[in-house]
Amino acid sequence: MLDVFFFGGIGLYFLGMVLRFFGQVWKKDGLTKASWMIFMAGFAAHTVYLVMRGIQAGRVPMANQFEFAVMFSWGISVILVFLHYRLGLEWITTVAMIMAWAIYLYAALLPREIHELMPALRSVWFVSHIGSAAFAYASFMLAGASGIRYILIHKKDKEDERLPEIDYFIYRLIAIGLLLLTVTIVIGAIWAEEAWSSFWTWDPKEVWALITWILYAICLHLRLSRKMTGVKMAWFAVIAVPVVLFTFIGVNTIIPGLHSYGVVLSRLM
Amino acid sequence: MKKINTFLRSMTFGVILLGLIILFSVAGSVIPQNNEVMYYVRSYPSYYQVILTLGLNRIFTSWYFVVTVILLCINLTLCSIVRFRRINEEDLVETALQGKETVELDPESLDKVRLELVRMRCHTRQTGDRTVYYKNGFGRYGTFITHLGILFTVVFFALGMSLPKITDQTCMPKESLVLEDGTEIYVDTFSITDSTGRLDYKSVVNIILPNEKESGLTEVSVNHPASAGQYKVYQQTYGTIGRITVRDKKNHQDTFNIESQDFLSSDGKTGILIDNLYPGFTETEEGMQLITSTSGRYENPVYVFVVINETGQEAMLAFPGDSIDVGDYTYYFEDPVEYPGLRIKKSPAYINLFLLIAVLVLVFGLAVTFLWIPVVVLVTPAGYRICSQKAEGLELRLKSVLKKEKE
DSSP, X not given: OHHXXXXXXXXXXXXXXXXXXXXXXXXXXXXXXXXXXXXXXXXXXXXXXXXXXXXXXXSOSOSSHHHHHHHHHHHHHHHHHHHHHTSOOOTTHHHHHHHHHHHHHHHHTSOOOOOOOOGGGOSTTHHHHHHHHHHHXXXXXXXXXXXXXXXXXXXXXXXXXXXXXXXXXXXXXXXXXXXXXXXXXXXXXXXXXXXXSOSOOOOHXXXXXHHHHHHHHHHHHHHHTTXXXXXXXXXXXXXXXXXXXXIIIIHXXXXXXXXXXXXXXXTTO | OHHHHHHHTSHHHHHHHHHHHHHHHHHHHHSOOSOOHHHHHHHOTTTHHHHHHHTGGGGGGSHHHHHHHHHHHHHHHHHHHHHHXXXXXXXXXXXXXXXOOSXXXXXXXXXXXXXXXHHTTOEEEEETTEEEEEEOGGGGGHHHHHHHHHHHHHHHHHHHHHSOEEEEEEOOTTEEEEOTTSOEEEEEEEEEEOTTSOEEEXXXXXXXXXXXXXXXXXXXXXXXXXXXXXXXXXXXXXXXXXXXXXXXXXXXXXXXXXXXXXXXXXXXXXXXXXXXXXXXXXXXXXXEEEEXXXXXXXXXXXXXXXXXXXXXXXXXXXXXXXXXXXXXXEEEEOXXXXXXXXXXXXXXXXXXXXXXXXXXXXXHHHHHHHHSOOEEEEEETTEEEEOSSSOHHHHHHHHHHHHHHHX
């Protein structure tokens, strides 16, 4: 039953994405609207999957690479839905759908068995540390998605009136992502002090979280002093996405460290 | 001197330093840190000399990393001072009142702008027909607080990393560890599963300080250290040890913990030579084959030992509960005992408190910078002007209000 919702979510995201693409190419509003409805159905399946898995596991499902990927993808969808309904932002949808689907698909390549939470992860900080990380990464991914959109529009027309809005949202998404990443690192440090006796161990995951934090902090600093706006900011948002993905996937799978329990042997390896 | 000062507090210098920290961090995450020299010789036969010469094996404590961080602290301090001065010198509302509108609008559109600013719950200050709408004045301090937060975090982080003294020790249940300053840590019990059979490494300890104050029997488990005075005790690892009780004919007995190869004998000639305690075994068609368990749990333990007496030597196996007579003694093989590996940390408590305050200042600063954006808008009968800096959101919002009106 769980798998029905899991693969149903992936399938609906994919279908929504394809319809959206053709809706945009053929300029058919009906297709574009239908694609959103299908995406929302996928989002509902995704949400039900997470809730059911959580009930079955008896905990919030964020204990390993698979569960984090599902949560990460869900975070992208949640922010996308918020931007769509609350702020009426349409331009971000296509690329954001692709990102949500791609991360969800990555999760499908990982083992899905439910394991008991290991003692090291049984902490009051578990949900807030990992949850804030998922939403921080999701914000950065959406900033990257907006960056791609900005660059594409900018190539066609440098004076397009949508550009200032997209530029502003790249900045806001990065700012929210940085704030959440700071919360992630701070909570992680407090947790590490309780678990390992030291709030910082220079573990590869910590180091890459710090690298990501510094990169985005530099970006925002330059932005606030007006030295990086427009297309430069958009390029930064896009180029920084691989760093975020490396912090999420690369560090856990390539470099062994204290956070390696996040990985249950991947079928990719 | 002025040029040096300007450079030291400049953003360019700050960005260069942060870039260097990123570079060092990448190197530090790719090259495993703090290993023995031979590890690098074996793992990087072509580059180990470069790694060791440049100190890339201990990059986060290398002089160049420390110097970079110190320079970053100087940059942050100077930058914070300048920012604070600049913020205090400004009175944006007063300046705005003296200014001139930049967006000219008809009275109807201007009313829409006023309405939107009221909807945003702005305060107003009026001089004649000129009104300044403002809110979130405190937001101007956002970047200053953030800089201060980063500075404090780096400083207390450095102290927090260098001041604590950490040691890892093991202790058998019902025994005590005595530390250098006379502090005693008594381990009452240790278990690796809870009452439901779920893995949960838990020690019950009592920390007795030199002034005889004590923590009382306190549970220590993963994520739940016990503390007393400057000490914190963490559940770190655990081990399993064999136990053999030796009894003589007069029923005098003694119990021995088997940590490595041990020869239990009263005369040095007759006795048993313990090879090891194994966590489990499998029986094959050819006979018994011993295995070492990889799960770390001793589900089917077996002792391997050699009986040594006048007649010679004989290798044997024994299971918990078995016994064997050798010479004048009976050797009873007991159930293995699990014991905790504890991490003991001594550090001044105020460091963690200050560090916590520093990171809270940092998070607060970021929240103020990005969520509490100052709004200062001058509205005259001819139009309006956004006077606050970093007000792109407001600009877009007002434009959108006017655009909706046109539509």
